[in-house]
Amino acid sequence: MSIFGKIKEALKKTKANVSTKMRQLFLKNKIGDAFYEELEEILISSDVSVKTAAAVVEEVKEEAIGNKIKDEGFVTDLLKDILEETLDEAPMPEIKYPCVMMFVGVNGVGKTTTIGKLANYFVREKKSVTVAAADTFRAAAIDQLGIWADRAKVRIVKHEEGSDPSAVVFDAVSSAKARGTDVLLIDTAGRLHVKENLMNELRKMDRVVEREYPEAAFYKFLVLDATTGQNAYSQARVFKDAVSLDGIVLTKLDGTAKGGIVFSLCGELRIPVVYAGVGEKLEDIELFDAEQFVEGFI
Amino acid sequence: MALFESLSERLNHIFSKLTKRGQLTELEIRSAMREVRVALLEADVNLKVVKSFIADVSEKAVGQQVLESLNPAQQVIKIVNDELIALMGPSNAKLEVASNPPTVIMMCGLQGAGKTTMCAKLAIQLKKQGKKPLLAACDIYRPAAIDQLKVVGGKAGAEVFERGTQDPVKTAKEAVAYAKKMGYDTVVIDTAGRLHIDEKLMQELENIAKEVAVTEILLTVDAMTGQDAVNVAETFNTRLNVTGVILTKLDGDTRGGACLSIKAVTGKPIKFVGTGEKLTDLEPFYPDRMASRILGMGDVLSLIEKAQQAVSEQQAKALEKKMRENSFTLSDYLAQFETLKKMGGANAVMSMLPGAGKLGIREGDIDEKKLERIRAIILSMTPKERDNPQIIASSRKRRIALGSGTTVQDVNQLLKQFEQTKELMKRMKSGKGRFRLPF
Numbered sequence: 001m002s003i004f005g006k007i008k009e010a011l012k013k014t015k016a017n018v019s020t021k022m023r024q025l026f027l028k029n030k031i032g033d034a035f036y037e038e039l040e041e042i043l044i045s046s047d048v049s050v051k052t053a054a055a056v057v058e059e060v061k062e063e064a065i066g067n068k069i070k071d072e073g074f075v076t077d078l079l080k081d082i083l084e085e086t087l088d089e090a091p092m093p094e095i096k097y098p099c100v101m102m103f104v105g106v107n108g109v110g111k112t113t114t115i116g117k118l119a120n121y122f123v124r125e126k127k128s129v130t131v132a133a134a135d136t137f138r139a140a141a142i143d144q145l146g147i148w149a150d151r152a153k154v155r156i157v158k159h160e161e162g163s164d165p166s167a168v169v170f171d172a173v174s175s176a177k178a179r180g181t182d183v184l185l186i187d188t189a190g191r192l193h194v195k196e197n198l199m200n201e202l203r204k205m206d207r208v209v210e211r212e213y214p215e216a217a218f219y220k221f222l223v224l225d226a227t228t229g230q231n232a233y234s235q236a237r238v239f240k241d242a243v244s245l246d247g248i249v250l251t252k253l254d255g256t257a258k259g260g261i262v263f264s265l266c267g268e269l270r271i272p273v274v275y276a277g278v279g280e281k282l283e284d285i286e287l288f289d290a291e292q293f294v295e296g297f298i
Numbered sequence: 299m300a301l302f303e304s305l306s307e308r309l310n311h312i313f314s315k316l317t318k319r320g321q322l323t324e325l326e327i328r329s330a331m332r333e334v335r336v337a338l339l340e341a342d343v344n345l346k347v348v349k350s351f352i353a354d355v356s357e358k359a360v361g362q363q364v365l366e367s368l369n370p371a372q373q374v375i376k377i378v379n380d381e382l383i384a385l386m387g388p389s390n391a392k393l394e395v396a397s398n399p400p401t402v403i404m405m406c407g408l409q410g411a412g413k414t415t416m417c418a419k420l421a422i423q424l425k426k427q428g429k430k431p432l433l434a435a436c437d438i439y440r441p442a443a444i445d446q447l448k449v450v451g452g453k454a455g456a457e458v459f460e461r462g463t464q465d466p467v468k469t470a471k472e473a474v475a476y477a478k479k480m481g482y483d484t485v486v487i488d489t490a491g492r493l494h495i496d497e498k499l500m501q502e503l504e505n506i507a508k509e510v511a512v513t514e515i516l517l518t519v520d521a522m523t524g525q526d527a528v529n530v531a532e533t534f535n536t537r538l539n540v541t542g543v544i545l546t547k548l549d550g551d552t553r554g555g556a557c558l559s560i561k562a563v564t565g566k567p568i569k570f571v572g573t574g575e576k577l578t579d580l581e582p583f584y585p586d587r588m589a590s591r592i593l594g595m596g597d598v599l600s601l602i603e604k605a606q607q608a609v610s611e612q613q614a615k616a617l618e619k620k621m622r623e624n625s626f627t628l629s630d631y632l633a634q635f636e637t638l639k640k641m642g643g644a645n646a647v648m649s650m651l652p653g654a655g656k657l658g659i660r661e662g663d664i665d666e667k668k669l670e671r672i673r674a675i676i677l678s679m680t681p682k683e684r685d686n687p688q689i690i691a692s693s694r695k696r697r698i699a700l701g702s703g704t705t706v707q708d709v710n711q712l713l714k715q716f717e718q719t720k721e722l723m724k725r726m727k728s729g730k731g732r733f734r735l736p737f
Contacts, residue, residue: 108410229524
């Protein structure tokens with residue numbers, strides 16, 4: 001399957017859903033107020049925020065009226081363009097080596113799995129990879145990462161369960177530096193963004209990398225479950241405030257959820273989606289592609 | 299909470315233009331419901347659920363009387379809130395018990411919903427009830443899932459039954475047989491997280507349920523789930539006929555609208571909610587708390603509730619009559635303070651009022667001590683003095699000041715303030731204005 005094929009494939013169920021609704025909409029209505037209202041609702045039922053949906057539809061409306069567009073195909077293309085532009089508001093970071101990537105997020109979004117897949121992804125790109133098991137809190141999280149590290153055949157730096165995560169980060173950074181590792185992937189414990197003490201723990205890990213390895217590029221990614229609703233906005237905002245996010249990894253795109261909340265995250269918070277998780281297997285991760293995502297989304 | 303501000307602000311704005319009192323009209327309800335719709339959508343309630351909910355509630359609200367102590371906006375919110383509670387309730391935290399032990403509880407849900415942690419939390423809950431639970435590790439797919447169950451099971455003091463990566467259906471059967479033999483009365487089966495559209499894995503759950511005579515099938519759902527919650531819940535319920543729902547990660551700031559969606563499509567009770575990372579962080583489901591959380595107007599709701607409790611309708615009517623007749627006395631003044639106190643003090647009331655922030659009034663701005671002083675002064679008066687303050691001459695003033703631990707100046711100030719209030723009320727006498735606390 002092609003590189004982008006999988007995102008599109010993963011979103012196929014979504015595609016059937018939204019485009020079927022769109023087609024019905026065009027059959028049912030002339031392009032008027034009722035049409036736009038329903039268009040807005042279609043977006044909302046894909047987890048696009050009420051605010052973003054209204055803004056997008058308003059833009060479609062203006063353009064359509066300005067250009068006297070009444071044709072279904074044009075309106076669809078217009079909508080796609082606007083959605084894609086919204087995603088492009090947040091440009092993707094350029095990945096430089098050597099680099100450290102730290103993965104943060106709430107519980108159960110797929111951080112450990114993402115790291116396992118990305119380790120494999122970078123190995124295939126002919127990079128040397130180390131993973132750091134800095135989730136010392138969740139039961140068996142270290143074992144879980146260890147199994148992924150074995151599968152991807154990469155090195156793992158780990159301590160005991162319950163030990164200080166910043167100490168793990170410190171050791172992992174020292175080791176990556178000493179060995180000249182291209183990519184260091186740091187797993188962190190899932191934490192709800194409202195827990196101030198846990199966010200402070202994250203800030204500390206962030207500082208350790210900044211201080212100990214300034215010569216490496218440092219990326220912090222929020223791992224986000226595509227099934228998440230409007231709370232994703234709050235998550236992204238708070239994690240961004242705490243450790244300045246460089247991007248999002250959108251996981252579980254192989255379900256029926258649409259991940260429409262990312263339009264607000266890119267458009268308003270200016271956080272780009274960088275990788276997309278599209279299945280349970282080791283190779284089920286892709287570089288995010290806005291055009292393909294929108295193509296699959298609509 | 300920005301939304302609470304904006305929603306109640308918007309509602310108040312809609313109703314500020316209305317002068318007609320009494321019953322809620324269709325127009326009033328329609329404009330209020332537009333705002334409620336946005337609130338529910340922002341809380342992740344599924345669009346279809348929102349639509350049918352609003353249609354239902356609107357129908358019920360038309361013609362309803364606006365309670366004396368509420369304004370129309372609050373009345374609509376009260377109706378919406380009551381309906382939400384009715385829809386999500388009743389609270390039912392009881393786990394079914396099999397007549398022929400062991401009771402078997404099977405967990406199911408998407409990846410990352412929190413099933414494994416929940417197994418241990420349930421074990422603790424069961425042990426508290428004097429039960430003897432066994433945990434069965436049937437997630438053979440996620441790396442280290444069995445280890446995780448062993449660790450959390452160990453923390454909960456429950457034995458974990460595992461057969462490595464052998465077929466989960468077989469493991470479940472063996473676990474139940476083992477429970478019978480060893481005298482465990484409850485088996486909690488942890489299963490792998492799976493997508494509801496994963497045919498093979500859904501089949502596997504059906505097989506477990508078929509093979510081991512399951513008593514409870516609990517669907518575990520992340521409270522942060524968005525619009526897709528309906529698809530997930532509907533599919534799991536159709537395939538497995540779940541017996542209840544557990545909502546996890548409610549200790550975040552999610553509004554949790556998925557809860558309403560799930561209840562609406564499955565009709566199954568929400569049995570527990572997960573409220574933290576500790577294994578004891580498991581609570582029964584409270585529909586009223588969830589309703590106000592989803593509406594995002596907890597503060598307004600508790601104000602409505604308190605206002606209803608504190609000022610009975612008759613009381614309010616009697617006061618209004620007195621105001622009209624201008625026979626308002628210091629005794630009534632005192633009664634108002636008592637009402638305020640019941641509502642948690644003036645500051646508490648102010649902080650709960652939407653818009654107080656915008657007016658620049660913050661909690662703590664009102665001098666509660668001063669209010670207490672006024673109360674003490676009135677309490678030091680005789681009933682006759684309270685009803686006829688004009689008889690309070692200087693000797694009476696000295697006595698009152700002494701009795702209340704204040705000064706004659708304080709007494710004078712209160713009397714002046716009271717006269718001003720009466721004057722103010724005279725102007726409101728036309729009867730249009732509804733009764734309000736005069737500060």
